[in-house]
Amino acid sequence: MTGDEGASARQASVDGVGGRTVNRLVAILCWLSVPLVPVALFLDGEDWAWWEVPATIGSLLILGPIGFVMWSGANRARADIARLRQSGRPAVAEVVGLELDEDPEGPTMAVLSLRISGDDVPPFSATYRCRPEPGFKVGARIKAVVDPFDNLFTLKRI
Structure with a gap:
């Protein structure tokens, strides 16, 4: 793949x-x-x-x-x-899109459109939902961990 x-x-x-x-x-x-x-x-x-x-x-x-x-x-x-601890590979996630999902009944969520790739990780697109942080801007590059078997990923350090 x-x-x-x-x-x-x-x-x-x-x-x-x-x-x-x-x-x-x-x-x-x-x-x-x-x-x-x-x-x-x-x-x-x-x-x-x-x-x-x-x-x-x-x-x-x-x-x-x-x-x-x-x-x-x-x-x-x-x-x-x-x-991710066993099979995760280091990768870089580039933010290619950012939307704020403002829910009046709950916390505001950031919806990041990402392009993730790495040395042992073929490039793929993904969406990441989380609380907004100041570093989340279009063009930002964030460290990621990916299991290339099925592209399970996270932006948090494991």
């Missing part, structure tokens, strides 16, 4: 130990809160109202998958870091 032929790039999840721990704790809290609805209703001692059964099922159907997504995200971040 040379250059961009059939290659797709994926930004690595590099949350760090703290981020992964928070994701796992949130997952556990989601799973533990599922039985709280029926336990609270049972301890109430009165007959169940018609809406309490759908509320119990709804909490299972919503909080269970949310916990799974959080736990899976922590696993994916750990696997990404391990892959």
